[in-house]
Amino acid sequence: MAENILEVENLVKYFKSPRGTVHAVDGVSFTIEKGKTLGIVGESGCGKSTTGRSILRLIEPTSGTVRFEGKDILQYSSAQMRKMRKDMQIIFQDPYSSLNPRMTVSQIIMEPIIRNRLIRDKKKREERVLELMETVGLAERLYNAYPHELDGGRRQRVGIARALAVEPKFIVCDEPVSALDVSIQAQILNLLKELQAKLGLTYIFITHNLSVVYYFADDIAVMYLGKLVEKAPAQELFAHPVHPYTQALLSAIPEPDIDSQREMIMLKGEITSPINLPDACRFAKRCNYCCEDCTKKDPELREISPNHFVSCFHPLD
Amino acid sequence: MEENKDILKTDQPEYVLEIKDLSIRYDTDDAKVYAVNGIDLKLKKQTTLGLVGETGAGKTTTVLSLLKLVPDPPGVITGGEILVNGNDVMQLSKKELSAMRGKEIAMIFQDPMTSLNPVMTVGDQIAESIMIHENVGKEEAFKMAQKMLETVGISGERAVEYPHQFSGGMKQRVDIAIALACHPSILIADEPTTALDVTIQAQVLKLMKDLKDQFQTSMIMITHDLGIVARTCDEVAVMYAGRIVEEGTLEEIFKKTMHPYTEGLFNSLPNMKDRNSKLKPIKGLISDPTVDYQYCAFADRCPYATEKCWQEVPAKRYFSETHMVMCSAYDDPEFHIARGHENG
Numbered sequence: 001m002a003e004n005i006l007e008v009e010n011l012v013k014y015f016k017s018p019r020g021t022v023h024a025v026d027g028v029s030f031t032i033e034k035g036k037t038l039g040i041v042g043e044s045g046c047g048k049s050t051t052g053r054s055i056l057r058l059i060e061p062t063s064g065t066v067r068f069e070g071k072d073i074l075q076y077s078s079a080q081m082r083k084m085r086k087d088m089q090i091i092f093q094d095p096y097s098s099l100n101p102r103m104t105v106s107q108i109i110m111e112p113i114i115r116n117r118l119i120r121d122k123k124k125r126e127e128r129v130l131e132l133m134e135t136v137g138l139a140e141r142l143y144n145a146y147p148h149e150l151d152g153g154r155r156q157r158v159g160i161a162r163a164l165a166v167e168p169k170f171i172v173c174d175e176p177v178s179a180l181d182v183s184i185q186a187q188i189l190n191l192l193k194e195l196q197a198k199l200g201l202t203y204i205f206i207t208h209n210l211s212v213v214y215y216f217a218d219d220i221a222v223m224y225l226g227k228l229v230e231k232a233p234a235q236e237l238f239a240h241p242v243h244p245y246t247q248a249l250l251s252a253i254p255e256p257d258i259d260s261q262r263e264m265i266m267l268k269g270e271i272t273s274p275i276n277l278p279d280a281c282r283f284a285k286r287c288n289y290c291c292e293d294c295t296k297k298d299p300e301l302r303e304i305s306p307n308h309f310v311s312c313f314h315p316l317d
Numbered sequence: 318m319e320e321n322k323d324i325l326k327t328d329q330p331e332y333v334l335e336i337k338d339l340s341i342r343y344d345t346d347d348a349k350v351y352a353v354n355g356i357d358l359k360l361k362k363q364t365t366l367g368l369v370g371e372t373g374a375g376k377t378t379t380v381l382s383l384l385k386l387v388p389d390p391p392g393v394i395t396g397g398e399i400l401v402n403g404n405d406v407m408q409l410s411k412k413e414l415s416a417m418r419g420k421e422i423a424m425i426f427q428d429p430m431t432s433l434n435p436v437m438t439v440g441d442q443i444a445e446s447i448m449i450h451e452n453v454g455k456e457e458a459f460k461m462a463q464k465m466l467e468t469v470g471i472s473g474e475r476a477v478e479y480p481h482q483f484s485g486g487m488k489q490r491v492d493i494a495i496a497l498a499c500h501p502s503i504l505i506a507d508e509p510t511t512a513l514d515v516t517i518q519a520q521v522l523k524l525m526k527d528l529k530d531q532f533q534t535s536m537i538m539i540t541h542d543l544g545i546v547a548r549t550c551d552e553v554a555v556m557y558a559g560r561i562v563e564e565g566t567l568e569e570i571f572k573k574t575m576h577p578y579t580e581g582l583f584n585s586l587p588n589m590k591d592r593n594s595k596l597k598p599i600k601g602l603i604s605d606p607t608v609d610y611q612y613c614a615f616a617d618r619c620p621y622a623t624e625k626c627w628q629e630v631p632a633k634r635y636f637s638e639t640h641m642v643m644c645s646a647y648d649d650p651e652f653h654i655a656r657g658h659e660n661g
Contacts (some may be wrong), residue, residue: 043514044485069579151602152372181371182541186585186598208514215587215596234592252519253543257585258571266523267516270484 005034005170005202006055013066015056020276023060024050026226029301031291032219034169036201037196038215039234041210041249043271048206049169052172055204058080058169067120068170075310086116089163093175099147105158109133115271133159136315153184160191173176179211189216210253214238219307225274225282229281230300234236242304242315244282281313289314332400333535334360334383339397341378341387348607352378352589354559355397357633360503365536367550367567369582375559375605376539379506383420387408402502414468422451423496425525427508431487433480439466439491440476441506446590451497454560455559465494469524486517493525500532507539522549543582547571551640555579558604558614560630573657574597577619580656613645621646 013025025047025255032038039049039163044314054061057073065073073084093097099108109129112118136157149156156176165172173192177185189212195201207213213220214234221231222245230243241247250263267286281287283295293313301311340422341353346544353375358376360366368376381387383399394549399406408483409417423446426432434442443462447453453461458584463473469490471483480488480635489509496504496526501655510518546567548551553570561566563576574580588594601618605612613619616626631645646652 013330042514153602181603182585183371183599184602185582186596189587190596190598211587211589214589216594239590248516252515253589254518254542254548255589256543256547256571256583257589258547258567260547262362264519264523266520269513270486270517 002033004031005069006032007067008051008055008066008203009065009067011051011054011066012062012163013050013059014062023274023277025054026225026277027064028228028237030221030228030231032202032204034202034296035200036218037173037216039205039207039220040223041213041220041238042223043208043249045225045271046223047274047275048223049174050087050224052090052174052204052206056172057083058090058226058256060302061236081140086166087169088172089166089168089170090172091156091159091163091176092180095152095159096147096179098159099155101147103192104144104268105133105138105150106144108123108147108158109161109165112162116166118166125250128165132165135164135195136161137187150178156188157191160188164195164199167199168201172204173204175208176205178207178209185212192216210250211255221251223269225277227282227298227311228309229312230308230310231301234306237258240306240308242317243283243310243312244287244289244316247316248288256302281311325371331361332359333362333402334358334537335398335400336379336383337398337400339382339399340377340395341375341389342384342393343617344393345391350393350606350610351609352559353382354607354610356556356559356561357562358564360537360598361533361552362502363529363533363535364551365538365549367546367553368537368539368556369541369546369553370556371603372573373558373603374556375513376556378506379556380424380462380507380537380539382406383503383505384422384424385414406654415586419446419496419501420499421501422503422505423499424594425489425492425496425504425509428512429480429485430512432492435480436639438477438479439483439494443476443495445497446495450467462494462498465498466491466647468528469494473575477634486513486521489513493521497528497532497534500534502535504529504534504536505539506536508541509538509610511540511542526551528649542570543586555582558606558610560614561641562615563641565637569637569640573636574654575636575640575647576644577614577621577646578615579656580617580654583656613643621652639651 009029011025011028014023015024029296033249037267042048053059055066056303065072076084106129109132110125113125119128140159177188207215217234220234220237222229224245230246243248246268251265254278267298269286272285279298281299284290299311299313305317336356336358338357339353340355343350343352347364362631382394440459440462444458444463447458462474466476468474471490503556510521513521538567540546550567552566554561557578563579580585584597604614612628613626613631616622618638625645633641633643634647635641
């Protein structure tokens with residue numbers, strides 16, 4: 001029996017706004033096995049990034065529990081949490097804004113090592129930085145370069161090296177390749193996969209790119225307006241999506257294949273506001289199969305076949 | 318304004334657009350940037366041409382030049398000819414250019430959040446271009462604008478609203494309405510759905526395709542996404558470092574891929590049929606645009622490169638009437654890339 005490195009239960013994050021309460025994340029539960037990747041997909045505003053950040057407590061969740069290696073980290077003090085972050089890291093989407101422009105590549109990578117007092121000896125620290133740069137494929141000559149001298153792909157490698165510097169067990173990758181060109185995107189995805197195999201890392205991989213997540217993740221969770229609507233192993237989800245939203249989302253991927261016979265399912269309208277939500281299925285307004293009960297109650301997430309979860313009153317076959 | 322209307326030639330040649338040996342350079346204080354390096358391109362009536370490539374390939378500079386919109390300085394058109402419906406764009410006066418913009422060629426931009434005027438109602442913004450090109454008054458133009466909004470799937474009543482009252486997908490529809498308001502013969506879409514979510518992207522792409530047929534417009538679709546190309550284009554031109562390295566029909570580019578760079582683009586994409594196949598990225602980084610490559614700019618990244626590739630700019634070679642490839646490797650008649658030959 002594989003152990004779960006992370007267990008998230010009923011995670012909630014509300015934001016107060018002048019127009020009402022924003023239900024950014026509204027009761028999300030899932031588990032991740034050690035060494036695996038959970039992909040979280042969904043469109044803008046579905047709460048996928050807030051979920052990732054709440055788990056690391058970069059945003060303080062409103063309620064719920066997050067157990068990392070069995071310990072409930074939401075109860076931790078900020079001092080305890082700081083220690084904890086050595087094990088839990090994040091890689092951000094935009095390598096242009098997530099690196100300090102006034103620090104050199106080596107300073108950026110070295111900072112977490114100093115902060116966590118991992119290596120006291122200066123010489124050894126420098127060696128470690130060079131070693132990390134090599135791991136992520138950065139040339140040694142860039143040791144004293146500033147971020148503005150680097151292109152997007154290299155900057156993202158710096159971001160990855162910084163995350164790896166503290167030898168984490170778990171990394172939240174928040175759209176790590178969205179800002180990159182396809183040829184560079186593939187390089188970074190391969191790098192993240194190699195690192196996972198080599199260092200036994202566990203990932204949460206947040207993205208809106210469905211073909212990337214299919215390639216990258218073991219399990220995929222689909223979010224819509226703060227809720228998990230479907231979760232299943234990648235292969236299963238792509239072969240048998242049962243939630244109407246998942247089906248529409250998958251059908252909308254433009255496939256680079258001119259023989260693709262796939263029918264595009266058109267959804268009505270656009271994602272609705274996450275403010276002051278009624279007690280009804282959040283997808284009901286856009287759903288092509290909406291029934292009366294969908295507008296009266298919010299469906300719970302339930303397991304319809306082993307490891308395949310869906311929150312829909314009338315899942316499709 | 319009135320004399321603006323019919324000063325352009327109207328006899329219709331076979332191609333609505335012809336670009337011949339176009340080169341554009343940006344002369345900045347730091348360096349010369351060789352953005353477009355001698356490209357030829359033809360756009361047939363009512364077809365959609367996909368212009369594909371990564372950041373810095375010169376896609377946007379190319380289409381901006383069609384409207385003479387390349388900022389000057391620092392942009393310099395160093396050579397070539399652009400014919401829009403037979404009119405030589407370089408020779409047009411300011412007046413003739415503004416008659417052409419919006420009427421002959423219209424453009425949809427990537428980011429509808431910044432391309433719309435935030436302090437003008439969407440109805441007025443659509444009406445503005447109608448009033449420039451058609452002989453109508455303000456009221457009439459606003460009515461036509463409302464009709465245009467209905468055409469792109471937005472209620473005409475919303476013409477009095479401002480851009481911030483619309484979602485991203487809706488703003489892009491407004492952009493499309495502005496572009497099509499004067500029934501241009503060429504529509505240029507510069508990454509029109511990159512800023513949109515995938516379900517909204519599907520809606521917008523379908524709308525564009527339907528309207529293109531309805532308005533009998535020719536289209537240039539700039540994108541980096543081969544999936545969008547497969548869904549919307551008839552012909553494809555692949556750009557790398559300011560050159561078109563491969564060009565052909567959709568079928569030729571996808572099924573008879575010839576250029577190593579095009580192959581690299583396909584290999585960089587996750588395979589939806591086989592999750593376990595490894596991504597094969599193109600090695601190295603995108604070429605430096607400040608270098609005036611007098612050889613194949615892709616040679617440093619190319620797995621098939623031979624010595625010759627660093628010695629000269631590859632010649633254009635036609636494998637069919639429509640299929641052009643710029644690659645010296647084909648000097649060897651036995652040469653073929655791996656794609657399409659994986660099993661032997």
